[in-house]
Amino acid sequence: MFTAIPKGFRLAVASAGFKTPGRKDLALAVSDSSASAAGVFTTNLFKAAPVLVGQDIVKRKQSARAVLINTGQANACTGSQGLANCKRAAALTALAAGLEAHDILPASTGVIGAQFSMSLWEKAVPALAANLGTATLEDFASAIMTTDSFPKYAGERLDFNGKSVLLAGVAKGAGMICPNMATMLSMLLCDAFVAPEDWQAMFRRAVDKTFNRATVDGDTSTNDTLYGLANGASGVTVTGRDLEVLEAALTRVLADLAYKLVRDGEGATKVMHIAVTGAPSDKDAEIAARTVGHSPLVKTAMYGKDANWGRIVCALGRSGVHFNPEEVRVALCGVELFKNGQPTDLDFDALLKEPLEQRDLPLDISLGTGPGAYSLLASDLTHEYVSINADYRS
Amino acid sequence: MFTAIPKGFRLAVASAGFKTPGRKDLALAVSDSSASAAGVFTTNLFKAAPVLVGQDIVKRKQSARAVLINTGQANACTGSQGLANCKRAAALTALAAGLEAHDILPASTGVIGAQFSMSLWEKAVPALAANLGTATLEDFASAIMTTDSFPKYAGERLDFNGKSVLLAGVAKGAGMICPNMATMLSMLLCDAFVAPEDWQAMFRRAVDKTFNRATVDGDTSTNDTLYGLANGASGVTVTGRDLEVLEAALTRVLADLAYKLVRDGEGATKVMHIAVTGAPSDKDAEIAARTVGHSPLVKTAMYGKDANWGRIVCALGRSGVHFNPEEVRVALCGVELFKNGQPTDLDFDALLKEPLEQRDLPLDISLGTGPGAYSLLASDLTHEYVSINADYRS
Numbered sequence: 001m002f003t004a005i006p007k008g009f010r011l012a013v014a015s016a017g018f019k020t021p022g023r024k025d026l027a028l029a030v031s032d033s034s035a036s037a038a039g040v041f042t043t044n045l046f047k048a049a050p051v052l053v054g055q056d057i058v059k060r061k062q063s064a065r066a067v068l069i070n071t072g073q074a075n076a077c078t079g080s081q082g083l084a085n086c087k088r089a090a091a092l093t094a095l096a097a098g099l100e101a102h103d104i105l106p107a108s109t110g111v112i113g114a115q116f117s118m119s120l121w122e123k124a125v126p127a128l129a130a131n132l133g134t135a136t137l138e139d140f141a142s143a144i145m146t147t148d149s150f151p152k153y154a155g156e157r158l159d160f161n162g163k164s165v166l167l168a169g170v171a172k173g174a175g176m177i178c179p180n181m182a183t184m185l186s187m188l189l190c191d192a193f194v195a196p197e198d199w200q201a202m203f204r205r206a207v208d209k210t211f212n213r214a215t216v217d218g219d220t221s222t223n224d225t226l227y228g229l230a231n232g233a234s235g236v237t238v239t240g241r242d243l244e245v246l247e248a249a250l251t252r253v254l255a256d257l258a259y260k261l262v263r264d265g266e267g268a269t270k271v272m273h274i275a276v277t278g279a280p281s282d283k284d285a286e287i288a289a290r291t292v293g294h295s296p297l298v299k300t301a302m303y304g305k306d307a308n309w310g311r312i313v314c315a316l317g318r319s320g321v322h323f324n325p326e327e328v329r330v331a332l333c334g335v336e337l338f339k340n341g342q343p344t345d346l347d348f349d350a351l352l353k354e355p356l357e358q359r360d361l362p363l364d365i366s367l368g369t370g371p372g373a374y375s376l377l378a379s380d381l382t383h384e385y386v387s388i389n390a391d392y393r394s
Numbered sequence: 395m396f397t398a399i400p401k402g403f404r405l406a407v408a409s410a411g412f413k414t415p416g417r418k419d420l421a422l423a424v425s426d427s428s429a430s431a432a433g434v435f436t437t438n439l440f441k442a443a444p445v446l447v448g449q450d451i452v453k454r455k456q457s458a459r460a461v462l463i464n465t466g467q468a469n470a471c472t473g474s475q476g477l478a479n480c481k482r483a484a485a486l487t488a489l490a491a492g493l494e495a496h497d498i499l500p501a502s503t504g505v506i507g508a509q510f511s512m513s514l515w516e517k518a519v520p521a522l523a524a525n526l527g528t529a530t531l532e533d534f535a536s537a538i539m540t541t542d543s544f545p546k547y548a549g550e551r552l553d554f555n556g557k558s559v560l561l562a563g564v565a566k567g568a569g570m571i572c573p574n575m576a577t578m579l580s581m582l583l584c585d586a587f588v589a590p591e592d593w594q595a596m597f598r599r600a601v602d603k604t605f606n607r608a609t610v611d612g613d614t615s616t617n618d619t620l621y622g623l624a625n626g627a628s629g630v631t632v633t634g635r636d637l638e639v640l641e642a643a644l645t646r647v648l649a650d651l652a653y654k655l656v657r658d659g660e661g662a663t664k665v666m667h668i669a670v671t672g673a674p675s676d677k678d679a680e681i682a683a684r685t686v687g688h689s690p691l692v693k694t695a696m697y698g699k700d701a702n703w704g705r706i707v708c709a710l711g712r713s714g715v716h717f718n719p720e721e722v723r724v725a726l727c728g729v730e731l732f733k734n735g736q737p738t739d740l741d742f743d744a745l746l747k748e749p750l751e752q753r754d755l756p757l758d759i760s761l762g763t764g765p766g767a768y769s770l771l772a773s774d775l776t777h778e779y780v781s782i783n784a785d786y787r788s
Contacts, residue, residue: 045712046707079736301783303784304785318438343471385694
């Protein structure tokens with residue numbers, strides 16, 4: 001497992017007791033110098049206070065020094081008081097860590113609608129600042145967990161003309177989902193210098209190919225946030241063709257984190273790797289993939305290890321995408337289940353008994369001869385998912 | 395409970411043994427004379443053989459004598475052989491019951507992709523025809539059940555200038571859903587004469603206000619079918635302003651059946667009565683209502699008796715509908731949970747403890763001051779739903 005922290009960054013975690021006394025619920029990453037900042041935020045119309053603050057910093061300054069994440073309190077749907085509390089938490093942290101408040105990118109996850117307990121922040125922030133440099137990537141990833149069952153981090157070491165560049169990321173959130181506590185948060189650190197506009201553009205493209213193609217239950221949180229900081233501490237400035245190399249690495253790291261999010265989807269036992277091809281357009285392929293990936297009937301069938309092609313074609317047929325049913329082909333784990341408008345003659349249950357025991361299930365769907373394609377990672381729907389979400393607040 | 399069969403109709407049920415030996419799995423309704431026929435069918439691109447046959451009869455002839463429904467075999471995704479089998483089943487029934495095959499509207503539900511066992515049809519059809527006139531509305535409704543936990547039927551007696559008109563309907567399907575066996579099927583019988591174009595038009599409008607506003611899991615089957623027969627046996631011809639009276643009754647009967655479908659949604663313990671108002675348009679209101687009604691997080695919260703307004707506003711915020719978050723108001727069971735972008739000061743958990751124990755949960759959402767409105771019935775998402783659908787084929 002990749003564990004190196006990019007140069008010029010220090011990490012810290014601390015316990016504020018926002019929800020569960022004693023557990024680490026605060027995480028801070030600080031760059032020794034100003035870093036190019038990228039941010040990708042929830043598209044939900046209800047945006048949490050830290051999303052509004054972070055969006056403003058990224059847009060206005062395009063640079064930052066730190067990322068501050070708390071769990072236990074989402075600071076969403078908290079009005080002007082929530083906004084003031086978010087800024088005050090950043091100011092307290094800035095004071096303790098020798099930063100400017102407007103250089104701190106905030107992110108929160110936890111119960112929606114409750115105001116921050118500012119006294120807990122006041123008590124915890126000095127310890128957090130004092131801990132800078134003591135936390136590992138895994139410590140940071142663990143501190144931002146909520147319903148996650150394991151810490152998620154990934155990274156790569158790149159070589160640019162003999163000089164080493166590190167890229168490391170953490171993520172949390174048992175899916176791209178929106179229960180009170182399962183916001184998706186992620187942070188990427190890089191010790192190369194990348195111009196803000198290049199850094200931001202590669203983030204948008206990489207996110208579109210990775211996090212945006214992963215789904216647990218189709219919900220999108222009020223707090224979803226991804227931050228990227230590139231500080232140049234490695235002495236390498238990435239420009240020109242090298243940007244493509246860095247972007248490819250960034251895409252791999254985000255894909256790794258996105259896969260881990262789906263694998264750790266609430267109650268999930270399976271990861272469907274849905275690949276739709278032959279659609280009239282990429283957008284149509286995406287709609288078809290999402291309709292299948294969100295269908296409760298397909299998701300429960302995968303949980304039940306059931307080669308239920310009927311539910312898959314049924315979802316395709318109601319997706320709204322135009323295709324000729326006679327041209328559709330569906331293969332699960334490499335076994336062709338459906339073509340020419342009918343199931344194939346293969347003995348699915350026998351052929352798929354073993355493959356359906358595995359965690360990763362490739363589901364290949366061709367809708368015809370069109371140029372459109374899309375891929376999506378989706379979890380299954382299980383008893384445990386219902387338990388987690390029905391019993392959550394009690 | 396309304397149990398009268400409209401005049402001039404005879405009902406029969408029989409056991410063919412398509413899936414479970416001994417249980418009633420065939421149902422036939424015959425009108426003594428030709429009746430105006432209406433049909434509303436699945437929008438799924440994969441249409442089962444009986445859907446194709448029934449659509450053709452309704453479109454071409456606009457009249458029919460009978461409705462023939464089987465459970466256990468869906469005859470969907472069965473190609474040209476399936477179409478031939480569907481027609482042959484109708485021909486066998488026509489022969490036994492003294493009808494013409496093209497006067498029989500077929501509907502099937504059961505496992506997708508398997509071909510009919512024609513020998514079972516041949517053996518069962520004579521008994522089915524011999525039983526005509528012996529089955530009650532409840533017998534019919536029971537014979538077409540699959541994962542349903544209770545038979546669903548409803549009706550009304552109307553008076554037109556001192557003459558009585560009966561309207562009776564049955565329905566099956568644990569929701570508007572598409573597992574292998576939970577197709578939505580419904581049949582309405584009326585002993586007034588109504589011109590085919592009037593009868594069909596009132597069906598389309600009534601279905602749009604009832605069945606189309608009920609959801610269990612958002613899936614749409616390959617076999618969904620609603621048939622209506624109006625035979626004139628009461629001696630009443632409904633025209634002019636009386637059409638509105640009949641349409642209102644038809645809408646009430648379909649609403650009754652639609653409510654029963656959601657109440658009996660697979661594993662369901664709750665019926666959410668979602669009413670969205672103040673949206674930019676009716677279509678926007680519908681999108682918002684469906685996003686909330688399909689959200690696994692909202693559905694599991696209702697199952698968990700949790701006044702989780704955060705998940706409701708989160709679903710609204712990601713619905714794609716444009717509104718001002720500050721203007722949104724959400725009330726559950728009459729208790730206002732959210733307004734001005736924040737939760738209200740009420741003690742929800744105390745106020746809603748009792749109401750959330752009930753089966754029916756009114757959820758009123760105002761998005762602003764626009765003219766758009768929509769209502770939707772939606773079930774919750776439970777452990778039992780996952781059990782039914784994960785274990786279904788085994």
